[in-house]
Amino acid sequence: MKIIISNNSDIPIYEQIKLQIIKQILNNELIENEILPSIRLLAQDIKISVMTVKKAYDELEQEGYIVTRQGKGSYVASKNLELIREEQQKQIEDYLTKIIDILQSSDIKKEEVIELFNYLYGDDKNEECN
């Protein structure tokens, strides 16, 4: 498994790890039940603290992407990729619906939201390049 960390990015290290592992799972570069590097090994590998890797793995487990067994290691969860994609779609729809709910009881305009979205999105894209 290959993880590349940028220390200059505004995205926290544990978040960078999470994003890359999720992407690899969705792209089948990491396949179901495959074992992940141990937290100590990965920490040593990318020269960061064990705790930081642990935080990334903890959240990945909480979100259902991997399972961790004490004394054994962490494994890619055996979860249908289609399901993950569907969940992501549904979650985006949920968030958009909540935003629209707010718009309906405020004077914020649709266009302002899209503008903000583009702004935030651009930010993150640039950060990734640092």
Add this chain to the structure above:
Amino acid sequence: MKIIISNNSDIPIYEQIKLQIIKQILNNELIENEILPSIRLLAQDIKISVMTVKKAYDELEQEGYIVTRQGKGSYVASKNLELIREEQQKQIEDYLTKIIDILQSSDIKKEEVIELFNYLYGDDKNEECN
């Protein structure tokens, strides 16, 4: 105070009442400490059940927009409107950030999200007109 109810809408009547009152508060059409029509009066006015109006008022109170004094009536809460707007802005930003997080670990495109947003937004607008 003017409330318009649509019986054909998918939005529950108490929710329609809430949304319109909140909008009027945020637009300063209803100002702080102004008294609202009594539950019975409003129910009679828009020809719906007293219970439905009560539910709307209860939730508005619970969400801090109005205060109700037994035997005296309901009043627009003296909550800082700027605070409400700020909270709404922040919440929208939160949701957008979460959406962007998802985008970064998937192959869903920014444009698809905006398209979906416009689609959902249009839907709700139409519902409101029913």
Add this chain to the structure above:
Amino acid sequence: MKIIISNNSDIPIYEQIKLQIIKQILNNELIENEILPSIRLLAQDIKISVMTVKKAYDELEQEGYIVTRQGKGSYVASKNLELIREEQQKQIEDYLTKIIDILQSSDIKKEEVIELFNYLYGDDKNEECN
């Protein structure tokens, strides 16, 4: 191999097939590397769609109970049965621990849980008999 299907059950047919095959594997009625009836044969036998049997076999393979070789058929996986039992035990222990966690921060009583367990268990038993 013997599979009995109930069309009146609330459990989907493919799930009924899965449960019965797993039970037979765990009880050594189906032994390691034993060949399973072909999808078409089993479908014809129990008078259901080939797709339904395929779904059951697919999930059994995905869960590691059987292996399917294209053009050759499906076989009971040579997975250590002790391991499966241990995993099941551990999973039950996990779930019970989570239930106990909830109990500790609520006023729900241990006895209520056992009662609910007996109730749910009875339900499923009855469903199986449909």
Add this chain to the structure above:
Amino acid sequence: MKIIISNNSDIPIYEQIKLQIIKQILNNELIENEILPSIRLLAQDIKISVMTVKKAYDELEQEGYIVTRQGKGSYVASKNLELIREEQQKQIEDYLTKIIDILQSSDIKKEEVIELFNYLYGDDKNEECN
């Protein structure tokens, strides 16, 4: 807010904090939107590391009991208590259903599960008294 920690307990400190805060929320000792002690203050108060309190608060937020705003502090979430109780009930039912699913494809007996449940439950009760 009062939190009592036992260093001799087998329950992790962050878990003890979580359990006590959840209990206080459910008992209305902590009410909606009430501010919680800052992580630093609570850590100092009960003489543990800031990180340990943070882990407890993080998980409480993830489970929807509290909300945390950077630079402002942590607050009891404005969530209906009835809803929390219902969720807990539902979750227990879910776990029991999963256990029963496992039982149906194994030779583990219902009684063994209840015995294990009583055993685990007793364990935790004793730990609490340490």
Add this chain to the structure above:
DNA sequence: GTGGTCTAGACCACG
């Protein structure tokens, strides 16, 4: 070997 918990202290960002 593996992960699980905890510490004491650092520096940054938000308000």
Add this chain to the structure above:
DNA sequence: GTGGTCTAGACCACT
């Protein structure tokens, strides 16, 4: 002031 992140190293429990 608040929380958010990260570190380097400790000790324990499970496999």
